[in-house]
């Protein structure tokens with residue numbers, strides 16, 4: 001997989017890669033509220049990271065999944 005063409009190497013998210021041993025920052029492709037879309041410059045994996053800065057999300061972390069199952 002090649003680097004995403006929308007990568008702006010001037011914008012980086014200073015987070016370690018969760019897919020390989022890269023620890024020196026990820027390319028920041030996009031962001032939406034508290035989610036950031038990143039690509040690892042080493043393994044080229046692309047994924048979304050929840051930065052946990054959203055309102056009312058933090059308290060759910062200890063209780064399991066962030067989105068509770070809907071009871072139909």
Ligand SMILES: [Zn+2]
Nearest residue numbers: 017020040043
């Ligand atoms: Zn990686």
